[in-house]
Amino acid sequence: MTTDRTQGPMDRLGFLLAWHGRITDAFIRRALGTTGLTPRHAMTLMHLDTGAMSQQSLIDRLEVDPSVLVAILNDLEGGDLVHRRRDPADRRRHIVEITPEGSVTISTLDTALTKVENELFADLSAQERATLQDLLNRVASVPRDYEC
Template sequence: MADRLGFTLARLGLSVSARLHTAMAVTGLKPRQCLAVMRLAEGPLNQLDLARELDVDPSVLVAVLNDLENRDLATRRRAPEDRRRHIVEITERGRAVVADLHHAIDTVEHDLFADLAPADLTRLAGLLDRLGKTEDAPCSED
C-alpha cells in the first residue's frame, strides 16, 4: 500500500488531525469553534459569509457562535445597513485564545516539519494548494 499516495495522504492526514485536535484542546474549544475564532481574528464578518468560509451550514454556525458568545470569545450585532444580517466580531478574550491556538499549532507544525528544508515546505505548500483546488468534499469534523 506504500505506493498508494491517496492512502498515505489520508493516513498522514488522520495523524496530523489528531495532533492538531490535541493541541487545540488546550483552549477547551472544538475544532470548528477554533476555526471560527481564528477566522474572526482576521476581522469582522457577516454571519452568512463566515458560514461560507468555514464551509458549514448556517444553522451549524449558529450553534458554534452561541458557544463562542457564551464564552465571551465573539459577539454578534445587527448590521446597521441591513438589520436582518449579523456582523460577527472577536472579543479581546477571543484574541487571547487565538494567541494560545497559534502557539499550540506552531508547536505541532514545528515538530511535523522539522526535517523539511524551507524549499521543501514551499513546494509542499504549493502541491497541497493544487490538491485542495480539486477537492469537492466538505470537511466533516467535530
C-alpha cells in the first residue's frame, strides 16, 4: 500500500534548502577563516562597501537585533575594519563606514567567496546560477502564516 507520504527528505524543498544551507555555511565559514570573520561580520562589511550608512539601516538590512549589531560593530571596529561616528545632523544617530583596512579585507572576502561559489555551483551554467539567485531572493524568509 502506498500513500502520499512516500517523499524522502530531499524531495521536500525545505529540507533540501536546509541541507544545502548547512553545507554552504560550512564552506563559507572555512573560507572566512583566513580573515577571522564570521558570516555576519562579512555581510556587514559587504553592506558597508557600498557606502556609509546608519546603524539603523544596517539593522534593517541584516535583520538583527540592535544589540547583535552593536556586538558585530564592536568586533569590526576593534579590528580597524569599520568606524562609527555621530551623525552631525542628528547626534542620536551613528553613521558606520568602512575603513581602508576594511576595504582590503573586502577584497580578500571577495576572492574567498568567489572560490566557494565556483566550487558549489560548478555544475550550473551562468543562466542557471542567475535563475537560482532570483528564485532564492523570492523565497519568504518567514512563512506568512508561521507562528513561532
